Amino acid sequence: MTATREKSQLMSASEIDRTLVRLAHEILEKTEDLDRLAFIGIRRRGVPLAERLAGKIETLESRKIPVGVLDINLYRDDLSTVGHAPVVNSTDIPFSVTGKDIILVDDVLYTGRTIRAALDALFDHGRPARVQLLALIDRGHRELPIAARYVGRTVQTTDSEIIEVKFMEIDQTEKVLLVEKVDG
Numbered sequence: 085m086t087a088t089r090e091k092s093q094l095m096s097a098s099e100i101d102r103t104l105v106r107l108a109h110e111i112l113e114k115t116e117d118l119d120r121l122a123f124i125g126i127r128r129r130g131v132p133l134a135e136r137l138a139g140k141i142e143t144l145e146s147r148k149i150p151v152g153v154l155d156i157n158l159y160r161d162d163l164s165t166v167g168h169a170p171v172v173n174s175t176d177i178p179f180s181v182t183g184k185d186i187i188l189v190d191d192v193l194y195t196g197r198t199i200r201a202a203l204d205a206l207f208d209h210g211r212p213a214r215v216q217l218l219a220l221i222d223r224g225h226r227e228l229p230i231a232a233r234y235v236g237r238t239v240q241t242t243d244s245e246i247i248e249v250k251f252m253e254i255d256q257t258e259k260v261l262l263v264e265k266v267d268g
Contacts, residue, residue: 088246088263094239097258103236107218108140110234120185120213124152124177126202129191132253133220152177159201182210191249193219196230221247221260
């Protein structure tokens with residue numbers, strides 16, 4: 085594990101919540117048919133994001149938006165470099181993706197390779213009408229031609245910096261940090 089030191093806090097819990105309210109409104113403005121809309125969170129931190137966004141839209145529109153969970157570990161192109169036995173969690177998509185307007189949800193968009201793997205995994209479950217991407221943080225440095233339609237915040241980073249997103253559901257704290265790799 086790489087040693088890191090905190091450089092700055094990019095978002096507090098209240099800033100994350102306000103950003104999600106804004107993103108929910110933006111989704112509603114750009115979605116023609118809410119009956120076809122569904123969120124799929126990329127495991128790990130895309131899942132609470134997707135669930136929270138669905139909750140915000142339910143509050144605003146009084147309708148439930150389906151939420152699925154996508155595990156991409158077996159679809160990664162760096163599988164041979166992440167260990168001998170990748171940890172496979174469950175994918176749980178309790179609805180048909182065929183014909184749906186899917187919004188893939190992830191915490192940080194970086195090289196685009198996670199999203200490429202997510203698209204491969206998603207299409208193994210059917211053929212959506214449309215797939216869009218939502219990222220809480222877009223930090224640039226793309227290696228693939230992938231862009232998010234919905235972005236909470238764009239943060240310019242160097243290769244030695246890392247964005248750490250912390251959610252109550254996983255980390256028992258709520259914030260977004262900019263950390264830097266340090267020589268150990």
